[in-house]
Amino acid sequence: MSEDVQLSKICMDFGSFRAVNNVDVTIKPGEFFSFLGPSGCGKTTILRLISGFMEPTEGSVKIGGKDMKGIRPNARPTALIFQNLALFPLMPVWENITFGLEVRGVPKAQRRAKAEELLQLVDLHDSADKRISQLSGGQKQRVAIARALAVEPKVMLLDEPLSALDLKLRQHMRAELRAIQKRTGVTFIYITHDQGEALAMSDRVGVMSQGILQQVATPQEIYNNPVNGFVASFVGENNVFVGTVKGKSGDIATFETAKGQFNARLGANVSVGDTTKLFVRPEFCTLQKTASKSANSIAVEVTEIAFEGNFVNVFVRDESGDTHMVQVQNDPSIPTPALHSKAHMIFDPQSCMILSEATDTRSGH
Amino acid sequence: MQELLRRYGISLSVIMVAMTAFWLLALVVIPNLVLFKFSFRLYLPVDQLGGPNDVYTLKNYATFFESPIHINVFFSTILYSSFVTAICLAITYPLAYILAKVLKSTDTATFFLVLLVPLWVSEILRSFAWFIILSMQGPLNAVLLGIGIIDKPIRWITGFQSVIVGLVYAYILFMLFPIYNAISALDTNQIEASEDLGASMWRTHWRVIIPHSKPGIASGCVMVFMLCAGSVIVPTTLASTNSRWFTEIIQQWMFEGLDWNTGSAYAFLLLALCIIFVSLVMRILNVRLVDIAK
Incomplete structure (x- = not known):
């Protein structure tokens, strides 16, 4: 169901700028792992390296022990939830959710059934035929999660998906995401600049600054025993x-x-x-x-x-x-x-x- | 209207509205109405104007339907205009996609400059340039002979092929810009989301990019089609004896026959059938006029 993600000594250069510097971490199967850091620290780049939209300048990305070098995003066992969700506005909700199945040639009736099933899972009933524009922020969020779950990814990648929601909803969705992760057992890799989110949801947190992974530890460890001044002052x-x-x-x-x-x-x-x-x-x-x-x-x-x-x-x-x-x-x-x-x-x-x-x-x- | 007044004040608003009204009425509506009236009157010697023979009639329109040659030319014009539209679309869609989503924005600017430079030369000269390129002793035959693809020069300027080449070249940018704008407006994350969910490049285009850019594609197609069907210069320069364009027949009625009445009737037939054709295509593509206007 889920796989580990092994980042081995990853570096990513944009021209002369090193966005990710020697990041080396293994994310365990079924783990909820967060990359936490200020904007520009390279955390989104890491997500794009795992999802396959970029290839690292140095180092390797392995998913389930398999080197991902040269494998396009459409062939990787990952599903990415974008910061702006990137739902397809011209398709109804259920087609959005089963888009990944459609491209795999699953027949329509089967897709429709799967969509209903996933809508139940994310607690969104009677919305299969709605247009995306008819949904609220939180509902769109759920559709995006369902769409990513539909392809049964081994690893789910989330790029600050809660940042556009208001506080109450954000806190509610935190718990929801955590629950969905536990239910499905999929490895979740979560990107955020919000320390509260990272601490509350994650099994482990990786704190990043200037492309360097400063500390990888449980939320308690990060908070109580920060390894350096950056981690101490960024978290709390x-x-x-x-x-x-x-x-x-x-x-x-x-x-x-x-x-x-x-x-x-x-x-x-x-x-x-x-x-x-x-x-x-x-x-x-x-x-x-x-x-x-x-x-x-x-x-x-x-x-x-x-x-x-x-x-x-x-x-x-x-x-x-x-x-x-x-x-x-x-x-x-x-x-x-x-x-x-x-x-x-x-x-x-x-x-x-x-x-x-x-x-x-x-x-x- | 309220907004206009609030923003620009009364005098500037009046000037703006008046100028728009002048353009619309004096340069579009009235000339068309005059021609429309002409098309129902007979072409008479001056001394019979206002006489008993000067009546409203459908005879000018009947002339068209009684002439198989003109009907034939008319449908060739529609057919080959559609053909040019299709070629323009086939060339510009990939180009627009690359410009909008693949190239870096600095490269795009250079690319557009290169694309726009030929537009600084007038349409007549550009058509004439193609006349030179395609002629029997022209550079195209010289090159093809030189690299040994052909043994003897090909007569390019015969039938509609040279007209098609000329029209594609003349109007292709009118296809490129609306499609480029439409694709640029698409959130790149949608393309990435599609790929991330496992879609191939073709599938992403078919399901995500093309549906999104349909209004741009439709407005490009409508523009190119109308410009082609209404083009005079390109067919005049590049057509040969066996390929006539409907606008040439209108021109002949008006300027060679001095029969503005029949010419107007023909012009309105072209306009009417173009409108029908375009609305049909829009119906098929499921695009509304409002989408195109954007």
Whole structure:
């Protein structure tokens, strides 16, 4: 039903510009894998390399162990869902869905039955004879998914298909996509710049920047143990301190900054003496009246409070004028700190990391 | 109308509407109405004008239906115009596709320049150029003789073949541009989606690109067909004694026979039958006039 996708040391050049640089990753059969990165990081290029619209300058794409070199998109066991869906506006819904079967010579009655079956699967009833223009955004989405599933692909490729939908629908479709993936067992390769999408849906995430795959790991691992500063700051929020690594005991290092000395976990590729950055998530920070002896602490003043619904973002300013963010759960029983009150921002050494900048060479798996 | 007023103000709007009205009435509607009236009057010596013989009649139209030669020429004109249209379509569709979807946009610009340069020369000169190329002692025969494909020169300018060549050359761009525009407007992702779903190149053209560009194809066909059927210069230059074009007969009635009445009748017959033919083709292709106007 599903196959693995093996990208071996892939490079893709456009003239002198290297869009994809030495990407090496194996996506397991039946896995939901996301490529996450800002626009222009090369993630769409990777999708086009897998689907066959481009051939890599170097390296190879293997699907189910078979080298795809020279195989056109129409002969690859992949189905691509385009960002703008690319449904055929001149065909009714059911012909759209079974277009891939039509070109394989499946008789009409059989195609019609398959269309009905797929429409059930994507939860879209009584729409077989509608025109594409009669459908809403979410319905079009489902038709696109059904059309791709109709050809029974071994690998499904999705190019930010949810980006055009509004927030509520997007969240609903996330769950839907995930459910369809589980039901069909097809390998899903998902491209997105939306970290929420990537974390919520994927079995594993590959974070990309400037054509380089920075980290491949489970969503939890990506969020909690980013390998470098790029991954840390692209996925989730951070308070950042610049400083120098002084000493090291176990996996905890001392970090000397202009705002004082902190203890933090030392990331890969960072050693004593390096000048780099310390990252700490706002939800791992707390505000207390008194400074802490065991944890890192920094004297601050509350400057702004942003109520976000399920949580509250408290913005604080330290003595040198830099702003940090502390995130607290919305809990009516606990009073939120008063504006302009003095406090100490506390964070545990285990919950913060000293990381290098984005690496030029690939790191992590 | 409201929009026009709001945008350009009263004076500019009046000027624009007036100019359009002038063009439509003075240069299109009135001349046609005058000719239409002519076509129902007899061609009489000056001293009989306004006399008892100057009556409305269908005699001018009857002249056509009583002349097998003219009927024959008429249908040849329709047939060979269709033929030219088909050839233009066959050449331009692949070209339009390549220009719109395969070439890079910088290359497309160069290509269009090369295609447009010949248009800077007048139609008469371009037809005459073909007359030279196709003549017995012309460059085409010289080349073919030179590379040994033929033993003795071929008479190209006989029958309709030279007219077809000339008409294809004269009007092919009127086919290219609408089809190019239609294909350009197609989202490239649709072509890729079709290929990704397993369609061959032919299937993608048949199911995705051609249905999308049908209005462009139809408007190109209508334009080329009408221009061919109404062409005077190309057939006059490139036809021979055994190939006459219907417009030449109209021209003969009007300028050689000085019989504008019969000439007008013939012209309206051509117009009427062209309209019928075109609407028939549009019906078959399932294209509406609105689509073509776009």
